Amino acid sequence: MNTDNLLELRGVKKYFPIRSGLLNRVVGQVKAVDDITLSIRKGETFGLVGESGCGKSTLGRVVLNLHKATEGEVNFNGTDVQKLTGQELRRLRKEMQIIFQDPFGSLNPRFLVKDIIGEPLRLHERMTEREIDIRVVELMELVGLDATRRNRYPNEFSGGQRQRIGIARAIALNPQFIVADEAVSALDVSVQSQVINLLMKLQRELGLTFLFIAHGLNVVRHISDRVGVMYLGKIVELAPTEELFARPLHPYTAALLSAIPRPDPTRKRERIVLQGDVPSPANPPSGCRFHPRCPAAKAKCSVDEPKLRELGDGRQVACHFPLEAGSIG
Amino acid sequence: MAEKLLEIENLTAGFLTMSGTVKATEQVSISIDKGQTVCLVGESGSGKSVTSLAIMRLIDYSGGAILDGSIKFRGEDLTKRSQAEMIQTRGNKIAMIFQDPMSSLNPVFTVGDQIAESIMLHRKKGKKEARKMAVDMLRLVGIPAPEIRAKQYPHELSGGMCQRVVIAIALACEPDLLIADEPTTALDVTVQAQILDLLRSLQKELGMSILMITHDMGVAAEMADRIAVMYAGIIVEEGSASDIFARPSHPYTEGLLKSVPGLEGARGEELFTIKGNIPGLSQLPEGCRFHPRCPHAKEICREKAPPAFTVKGDHHAACWMYMGDGGEAGWTIESIPEVSR
Numbered sequence: 001m002n003t004d005n006l007l008e009l010r011g012v013k014k015y016f017p018i019r020s021g022l023l024n025r026v027v028g029q030v031k032a033v034d035d036i037t038l039s040i041r042k043g044e045t046f047g048l049v050g051e052s053g054c055g056k057s058t059l060g061r062v063v064l065n066l067h068k069a070t071e072g073e074v075n076f077n078g079t080d081v082q083k084l085t086g087q088e089l090r091r092l093r094k095e096m097q098i099i100f101q102d103p104f105g106s107l108n109p110r111f112l113v114k115d116i117i118g119e120p121l122r123l124h125e126r127m128t129e130r131e132i133d134i135r136v137v138e139l140m141e142l143v144g145l146d147a148t149r150r151n152r153y154p155n156e157f158s159g160g161q162r163q164r165i166g167i168a169r170a171i172a173l174n175p176q177f178i179v180a181d182e183a184v185s186a187l188d189v190s191v192q193s194q195v196i197n198l199l200m201k202l203q204r205e206l207g208l209t210f211l212f213i214a215h216g217l218n219v220v221r222h223i224s225d226r227v228g229v230m231y232l233g234k235i236v237e238l239a240p241t242e243e244l245f246a247r248p249l250h251p252y253t254a255a256l257l258s259a260i261p262r263p264d265p266t267r268k269r270e271r272i273v274l275q276g277d278v279p280s281p282a283n284p285p286s287g288c289r290f291h292p293r294c295p296a297a298k299a300k301c302s303v304d305e306p307k308l309r310e311l312g313d314g315r316q317v318a319c320h321f322p323l324e325a326g327s328i329g
Numbered sequence: 330m331a332e333k334l335l336e337i338e339n340l341t342a343g344f345l346t347m348s349g350t351v352k353a354t355e356q357v358s359i360s361i362d363k364g365q366t367v368c369l370v371g372e373s374g375s376g377k378s379v380t381s382l383a384i385m386r387l388i389d390y391s392g393g394a395i396l397d398g399s400i401k402f403r404g405e406d407l408t409k410r411s412q413a414e415m416i417q418t419r420g421n422k423i424a425m426i427f428q429d430p431m432s433s434l435n436p437v438f439t440v441g442d443q444i445a446e447s448i449m450l451h452r453k454k455g456k457k458e459a460r461k462m463a464v465d466m467l468r469l470v471g472i473p474a475p476e477i478r479a480k481q482y483p484h485e486l487s488g489g490m491c492q493r494v495v496i497a498i499a500l501a502c503e504p505d506l507l508i509a510d511e512p513t514t515a516l517d518v519t520v521q522a523q524i525l526d527l528l529r530s531l532q533k534e535l536g537m538s539i540l541m542i543t544h545d546m547g548v549a550a551e552m553a554d555r556i557a558v559m560y561a562g563i564i565v566e567e568g569s570a571s572d573i574f575a576r577p578s579h580p581y582t583e584g585l586l587k588s589v590p591g592l593e594g595a596r597g598e599e600l601f602t603i604k605g606n607i608p609g610l611s612q613l614p615e616g617c618r619f620h621p622r623c624p625h626a627k628e629i630c631r632e633k634a635p636p637a638f639t640v641k642g643d644h645h646a647a648c649w650m651y652m653g654d655g656g657e658a659g660w661t662i663e664s665i666p667e668v669s670r
Contacts, residue, residue: 051517052488158606159373188372188607189544190622193588193600200597215517222590222597245592259522261547263586265570273526274519276473277487 006177006209007040007063012072014055014062018282030282032058034233035072037308042176045203045210047224047241049217049256051278055233056213060179063211064096065089076177094124097170101182103162107154113140113165114150120172139168143198160191164198171202179211184219196223217260221245226314229253232281232289235308238316249315249322252290288320296321331362333401334538335384335506340398342376342383344391351610352396353379354562359540361506366532366539368549368570370585371559374607377542380559381508384540385425386415402506421451424499428511430491434483440494441467441479444501451502466497471527489520496527503535510542525551546586550574558582561608561618567637568644578646580623617649625650 002008014033017026032055040046048056061067063074065081074081076092084092097120100106107116117139118132127135140147143164154162163183170178180199184192200223202208214220220227221241228238229250237250248254255272274293279285285292291301300320308318337359343352354376361367369377382388383395386407400407402423407415427433435443444463448454454462460479467475470493483491492512499507509528513521525548532539541552549556553570558579566579577583587601605622608614614621620630629649638651 051519160606189546189585189589190372190603191606193590193602194604196590197599197602200599217518218590218592221592222600241596255519257592259518260592261521261525261545261551262592263546263550263574263589265550265553265574267550271522271526273522277489277520278517 002039004041005039006042006077007211008073008075009036009038009063010073010075012036012059012062012074013070014058014067015070028282030280031233031284032281033062033069034284036233036235038228038235038238040177040209040211041225043203043207043209044225045212045223047220047227048211048213048230049215049220049227050230051215051256053278053281054230055281056230057181059230060098060181060211060213064098064179065092066098090124094120094173095175096177096179097173097175098179098181099163099166099170099183101186103159103166103186106166107162109154112151112153113157116154116165117150117168117172120169124173135172136168139172142171142202143168144194158191160187160194163187163195167195167198167202171206171208174206175208177209177211179213181213182215183212185214185216192219199223217245217257229256232279232284234289234318235316236290236318238308240314243313243315247324249311249317249324250290250319251294251296251323254323255295288318296323331365333360334363334365334403335359335361335540336399336401337380337384338399338401340380340383340400341396342379342388342393343396344393348611350396352562353393353610354383354559356398357559357562357564359557359564359567361538361540363505363538364532364536365554366541366552367555367557368553369540369542369557369559370544370546370549372544372585372607374561374610375559376562377559378510381425381510381540381542384508385419385423386410386412387419387425420447420504421502422504423506423508424502424504425508425510426492426495426499426512428514430488430495430515431483433495434491436483439480439482440486444479444494444498447498447501462501463497466501467494469500469531470494470497471523472497487520488516489523492516492520492524493527496524496531500531500535500537504537506538506540507532508540508542511544512541513548514543514545521548528552546589558585561613562610563618563647564637565619565648566644566646568640572641572644576640576644578640578644578651579619579648580625580650581619582646584622617647 012033013035015029015031018028020027050056062069068082081092114136117136121127121132121135136150137147140150145164184195187195212224224241227241227244228235231252237253248257255274258272276293287302287304288306291297306318306320308316310316340354340357341352342354343350357380371377382391384400395408441460441463444466445459448459448462464475464479467478472478472493513524543549556570556573557564558566560581566582577586584603590600603622616632617630617635620626635647635649637645637647640646640651
């Protein structure tokens with residue numbers, strides 16, 4: 001294990017069985033995450049993008065050991081998280097936290113804000129009520145909330161403020177690693193930028209490592225050091241952010257980038273409109289999973305599945321005919 | 330001069346609650362020409378959906394009411410009509426599509442039947458003919474194998490397909506005006522691109538006008554001829570799309586555009602933010618509704634709500650910055666005289 005890496009995934013698969021019929025037999029598998037190998041460095045933000053149903057949230061949950069992987073290894077700080085049980089697993093849970101998308105659904109409406117933020121402290125730390133209260137005040141100030149409002153219920157807070165409560169809860173135990181699963185997607189734009197700034201500030205001050213899962217590509221570009229693009233359970237391209245956005249190699253990445261509406265009516269549209277929809281992960285196409293929608297597909301693509309391969313400069317792509325292939329050789 | 334299709338004047342709509350009337354929109358004026366696309370942009374709670382419900386007179390069913398103002402469609406005031414008369418217009422002359430395609434469709438009827446229903450109701454066709462037209466509509470909105478799809482139920486279709494079906498239902502009666510309330514918000518970007526392309530090409534083909542409601546300035550830039558920006562129930566800026574993007578004139582519009590991270594340029598730097606939160610409708614600030622969040626707020630902004638001033642030509646902004654001869658005359662926020670309390 002490379003010591004710069006906080007997290008290493010090796011050949012991780014997560015299949016969900018499809019059961020049907022009278023005997024509830026397994027009739028198929030939804031291959032939500034299919035053979036993913038990647039590593040996340042200490043202190044970086046790794047962005048994971050893809051359309052709905054591509055498996056990005058499932059991957060986030062496998063990383064946190066909320067789902068057991070069907071196959072493969074998840075190494076966190078050198079230990080395989082899936083082998084841990086009991087006390088060891090509890091200790092690990094302190095180090096990895098999650099921020100959810102929905103600021104309304106992820107907070108218990110019957111808990112006071114101080115109890116929501118204080119709950120992880122009660123579960124994991126031996127602290128007196130007074131110590132917990134001091135810590136809650138400190139956390140609320142850190143995320144930009146008025147700590148005098150800690151004796152209120154979540155319904156008295158706006159969407160952006162609730163997301164700050166969720167963030168305060170996630171950082172309460174000083175974790176090393178946070179999965180932000182669409183953490184800003186549900187927020188209005190004027191509030192979204194406030195929360196993005198907060199996440200970046202916390203990363204600087206607390207040395208956090210983020211797995212930032214989102215479908216908003218502009219937000220991912222802004223916050224991430226490296227980005228992985230997922231399609232139907234696989235990583236199709238992985239690269240440092242700047243390069244990925246400036247020079248996408250996978251046709252899917254290129255199509256995804258060209259589909260984003262830009263706030264500039266004078267800009268000429270050079271859009272690659274993909275035909276059709278994302279196929280079902282229960283029955284993915286043969287060969288390259290993207291080939292039925294790929295504008296550059298050739299005969300080989302429907303037979304041979306391309307492996308994710310290194311192209312130097314930290315770039316990886318799973319395509320037989322990557323764009324700008326001349327420069328890659 | 331282009332023909333005016335819809336003219337909304339000083340529309341005030343709201344909800345009657347236990348603690349009094351809450352005005353969700355106030356003094357909203359928008360006009361749409363024939364064949365034009367107007368985008369209504371704003372964040373949640375800005376009153377953009379209430380405006381669209383008011384045009385359809387559906388607000389009466391949501392516990393609300395039109396309190397003041399007129400909505401002229403082809404010169405006739407819709408606010409004066411009875412609900413029975415509205416049935417003739419709604420779905421027929423003015424159609425609407427909603428954000429969530431899955432919940433806009435009835436899960437227990439095939440999509441073909443749902444399109445045919447609207448055709449039978451409004452165009453007085455027989456069942457057989459309506460079904461045939463439904464298949465044609467599915468083909469028009471770009472659904473492959475429409476004969477087979479027409480016999481399927483909504484759950485057998487993806488989100489993007491369902492939104493195409495919803496568009497097919499809306500367009501089945503060849504409406505003059507299509508109101509699209511966040512039609513692509515629930516969809517992935519690649520599917521969003523398909524649907525926006527579809528709406529554009531159908532508009533060209535059928536010559537209809539579109540009133541599109543969105544929170545995404547990017548979508549507005551792609552679709553709109555004119556843009557109206559709403560904040561807390563009022564229109565704060567209105568103008569042609571090119572004017573608004575070239576010269577955003579209300580501090581709120583400027584903030585909206587600046588706070589979205591771009592796809593080019595610097596990364597990782599602190600993003601521009603509009604401080605504070607969107608006010609609730611029952612606790613609107615005095616004066617200009619944006620002043621507590623505005624970086625340029627002056628004394629006058631706290632006291633009096635600004636009317637719509639002309640920035641240039643038909644570009645308007647409700648901001649004291651443009652008082653007097655308007656922006657071109659060189660008014661800046663600094664030169665506005667302080668008003669003492």
